[in-house]
Amino acid sequence: MSRPHALELPEILSLISQHLTHKDLYACVQVSRSFHLAFSPHLWSTVLVQPPRYPKRCFQFSSQQAITRYKHLIQGLHLLDVFPHNYLTAFEYTLQELHVSTLHNVLYDTGVFKGTLRQILKTISMNANSLRYLKLTVIIPDQSVDKNKEVWETLTHCRDVKTLEIASLSLSLHEVRHFWEICGIDYGGGNGTEHSLHSTASLPQRSVALKNCPMDEWPDDLCDDESFTLPFITSLRFTSQGLRNRVRMSSYTQGRLMRRCINLRSVQWFSGDERANVLRAERWNHQGKGTADWFFAGLLGDISEGPERYWKAVENMEGDVDSATGAWWPYLDTIDFAFKPISDVTCARLLRRLYRLETLRWKNPLLNRLSMEELFRERAPFQSTQDPARPSLLLSPPRLAATTSLPQRLCTTLKNLDLSGCHHVPSDDIHRVLESCPVLEEFRAEVVNMSNILRRPEWVCRGIRILSIGITFVDPSSSAAVTAATAAAAAASSTTTTSTTPDPPSTSATATIPTTATIKELEWAVFTRLSQLYRIKSFVLAAWHVPTDAQILQMKLGYGLELLSGWGGSIETLLFSYPKAQNMVMDDIQWILDHWPTLKAIIGRLLNADEDIDKEIKKALTNRGVKLEYPYVV
Amino acid sequence: MTVILVSSDNQDFKVDKEVAERSILIKNMLEDVGESDSPIPLPNVTAAVLTKVIEYCEHHRNDPIQVPEETDDPRKRSNDIEEWDMKFMQVDQEMLFEIILAANYLDIKPLLDVGCKTVANIIKGKTPEEIRKAFNIVNDFTPEEEAQIKKENEWAEDR
Numbered sequence: 077m078s079r080p081h082a083l084e085l086p087e088i089l090s091l092i093s094q095h096l097t098h099k100d101l102y103a104c105v106q107v108s109r110s111f112h113l114a115f116s117p118h119l120w121s122t123v124l125v126q127p128p129r130y131p132k133r134c135f136q137f138s139s140q141q142a143i144t145r146y147k148h149l150i151q152g153l154h155l156l157d158v159f160p161h162n163y164l165t166a167f168e169y170t171l172q173e174l175h176v177s178t179l180h181n182v183l184y185d186t187g188v189f190k191g192t193l194r195q196i197l198k199t200i201s202m203n204a205n206s207l208r209y210l211k212l213t214v215i216i217p218d219q220s221v222d223k224n225k226e227v228w229e230t231l232t233h234c235r236d237v238k239t240l241e242i243a244s245l246s247l248s249l250h251e252v253r254h255f256w257e258i259c260g261i262d263y264g265g266g267n268g269t270e271h272s273l274h275s276t277a278s279l280p281q282r283s284v285a286l287k288n289c290p291m292d293e294w295p296d297d298l299c300d301d302e303s304f305t306l307p308f309i310t311s312l313r314f315t316s317q318g319l320r321n322r323v324r325m326s327s328y329t330q331g332r333l334m335r336r337c338i339n340l341r342s343v344q345w346f347s348g349d350e351r352a353n354v355l356r357a358e359r360w361n362h363q364g365k366g367t368a369d370w371f372f373a374g375l376l377g378d379i380s381e382g383p384e385r386y387w388k389a390v391e392n393m394e395g396d397v398d399s400a401t402g403a404w405w406p407y408l409d410t411i412d413f414a415f416k417p418i419s420d421v422t423c424a425r426l427l428r429r430l431y432r433l434e435t436l437r438w439k440n441p442l443l444n445r446l447s448m449e450e451l452f453r454e455r456a457p458f459q460s461t462q463d464p465a466r467p468s469l470l471l472s473p474p475r476l477a478a479t480t481s482l483p484q485r486l487c488t489t490l491k492n493l494d495l496s497g498c499h500h501v502p503s504d505d506i507h508r509v510l511e512s513c514p515v516l517e518e519f520r521a522e523v524v525n526m527s528n529i530l531r532r533p534e535w536v537c538r539g540i541r542i543l544s545i546g547i548t549f550v551d552p553s554s555s556a557a558v559t560a561a562t563a564a565a566a567a568a569s570s571t572t573t574t575s576t577t578p579d580p581p582s583t584s585a586t587a588t589i590p591t592t593a594t595i596k597e598l599e600w601a602v603f604t605r606l607s608q609l610y611r612i613k614s615f616v617l618a619a620w621h622v623p624t625d626a627q628i629l630q631m632k633l634g635y636g637l638e639l640l641s642g643w644g645g646s647i648e649t650l651l652f653s654y655p656k657a658q659n660m661v662m663d664d665i666q667w668i669l670d671h672w673p674t675l676k677a678i679i680g681r682l683l684n685a686d687e688d689i690d691k692e693i694k695k696a697l698t699n700r701g702v703k704l705e706y707p708y709v710v
Numbered sequence: 711m712t713v714i715l716v717s718s719d720n721q722d723f724k725v726d727k728e729v730a731e732r733s734i735l736i737k738n739m740l741e742d743v744g745e746s747d748s749p750i751p752l753p754n755v756t757a758a759v760l761t762k763v764i765e766y767c768e769h770h771r772n773d774p775i776q777v778p779e780e781t782d783d784p785r786k787r788s789n790d791i792e793e794w795d796m797k798f799m800q801v802d803q804e805m806l807f808e809i810i811l812a813a814n815y816l817d818i819k820p821l822l823d824v825g826c827k828t829v830a831n832i833i834k835g836k837t838p839e840e841i842r843k844a845f846n847i848v849n850d851f852t853p854e855e856e857a858q859i860k861k862e863n864e865w866a867e868d869r
Contacts, residue, residue: 082807083845088814088826095830102866106838106859109850125865142862 083114093118122152122173125163152209164199171203175211197230204230409489410435420500423447431455433486437494448505451486452512485512492518496544499523499621506545510535510605520544523622526629529601539611541646546619546654547629549598595627602629603636611646619654628654632664641671652680659684665693669700677703713740714749715764721757722749725764732767734817754815759808766798766821773820791827799828803845 082088093101093115101119105112123143143150143163152173155163176196200207409432420442427433427450436451490513495501499522506524509516516537523546606615619628631637631650640647650668652658660683668675678697684690694704711727715736730750731737739750752760791799799806810825832844842849851859 082810082814082829085811085814088810088822091822091826092830092833095827096833098866100830100834100836102863103836103838103841104833105863106851106856107841107849108847111841111847112851112859119863119866123865142865145862 084110086114089114090118098124116146117149120146120149122154123150124154124156164195170206171199172206173209174200174203174207175209200230409433412437420444420446424450427451427486428453430486432489434489435492436490437492439494439497441497441499443495443498444500445502445505448501448508451490451505452508453485455484487512488514491515493520494518495521496618497522507532510537513537514539516540518542520616520618522546523548523619525550526602527598529598529605535605535608538608540609541611541613542616543609543612543614544616544618544651544653546617546622547602548619548622549595549627549629596635599629599635600639603639606636607639607642610642612643613646614649614651615643615647616649616651616653618651622654628656631658632660633667637664637667644671644673646674647672648674648676650675650678652683655681657682657685657690660693661689662693662696665696669696669702675702677705679704714747715760716749716751717755717757717760718753719757721760723757723760723764725767726771729764729767729771732770732818732820733763734819736816752816755812756808759805759812762798762801762805762809763812763816763818763821766795767818769794769798770820791824791831795824796828799824 083092096104096118098119101115104115105119125143143153148170151171152175153163153171154173154175156175200210408430411426411430411433412435423438423440423443424446427447433451438447487509490509493509493513493516495506501521503523503525506521507526509519509521511533513519514536517540519537519540519542521544526547527549606612617629617631619626622628629635631652658680665683668678682690683693697704712724713727713730713736715723715725715730717723727740731740736750755763799809801809806825806828810822810829813819813821813825833841836844838849841847849856
């Protein structure tokens, strides 16, 4: 027939070839001339050369010749454990894939290797424009640092390489540094875990995977070398897909890695959230206690004699915040850390490194004075050109492009502060937050003693939307109060190890009502301040850990509730989160319903200790559509 | 709505429009022609082949239109031919290749795929001599040529 046979149509042959292995294609090309012609391109498009399985077969020589003959068909070349220079001479401008692995059979002495390496580099250079995939599983000897520079420079010519894998058994920090100075990187931890570092969008889009690099064995002298930086990395993500939460890179090394990333804006563990500028640990599953501190030790470079000593130091609260300057992250503005208690010293040291903080959620029962102090501390103005270690590599942050100096006190930029669970934070510091954070929008803390409110400055956080604190009135000078405070702290931190030994709570604590002013006067002062919060959306009295006799703020007429008419435009939720009843009466509720039309929910276990009144109150609220349970996230 | 397809040997086939439109070629033709009743000539397809093609399209009339997948390795897909399709493809070789050609001409991708997979399955695992027998092909190599080709392609054998 005049019509062509199906096996003569190239598109059909192509479709058939797609389903055939190389072995099948090998059989096909031997069938007949037309089959040979038809299937050779498919067979030769990707060539794999490896040592013969059976020593009797010595095809290498003829394969070399064949590769030369068919080079115009070859798009991908995989040379596994063979002398690569025998095969590479032929190629120019046509290779799209090149994979060279010289791990086992190659005589690894420098002389032979150098020649091989030269050949590999030459091939890469000649095919730089066509290469899309390059994988080099080569051991690059430590000695020849200059040679390595040549390698990296060659690699930079491959502008269109989309995937580059360099799996090296002994990739030293020297090589890493050279390469990372040239282009962006994407580091893969191998073996089912993945540590990926993404280069910024403003740099050339390249993805480089470094697999199986023993990052944990970075030599100490280099890992603490301040001049070695990784300026192209702005986000770090440590994930462990597949293996159940076993992260290959130790937390110590993660910290050390982070230190090198001077333009770091975000760090994430196990999270897919792409929010920038975030330091977040959602599920910290490293084994052993103290791994969080260990991580920070690596992070902050505070180790001089090894991790064990540091852990002891942490336990004994040794060391001071000022030690070991160096790493800082001027653009890191969010810290979101749950679960693991980290020593106050370490928290403080981290905060010392930041210049701009917008969100701090750190439910850490060990957080105390040192850390809080960092929020208010004045620091020298930041100038990007100042530090000799990182003069020109620092990227200018887009949001701060107009300014050359960053805020000098963390509290001036703080928007969200969540200190719930941090029972050691002194009352004074909670006061200071209210008095020093002008753009605060959300603030959660534990108990704060407001007995000295009359002597304190005004609150500046007038625009706050969510406020959750346990406002109490305890005479701070009374010994009972001191005992009560430490008892509360001890009760709260009974499951964590802390070096402060609390007073034994055996002496019963009865809070003395302050003698310098009546309770009403104090509450009135507090309510006056509260009334200035013109945007408040949610107000929570969270006072679970107060001594039983302490006086909690009372949201009642006569105590100051009437001052809060200004809340009427915004308040949505009122929450009483403590075991006692508020003892509100019908008048209070009526006032609330009259003045707060935006109110959506009042939540408290017992609004009044008397169950009948409580029922009446709740009925009135429900009739007006105010919910009594959690309608939404407070 | 039905359409009339005419094979190369002038046989008429009445099919539902929905069935006929599994062929992209016919679909485009119908869109160009509009609401006409005129039969569609298919000069490259004989009646016997057209019967089989229509049988395939009838059976698969409700299949979703396939989106070409680019990511997976086609070599792994060879095994997943539906049982009905497998039985459908148990025809003599001449018919097999005719179906492939027809599917190619009529642009019925799933049928083309199945046809090619079937051919691939015939080739798989066979020595060159067995392939020759399967497709009735004459070996036109000289012995020297044959040896040379075998040697220079040997790298592929262990793949």
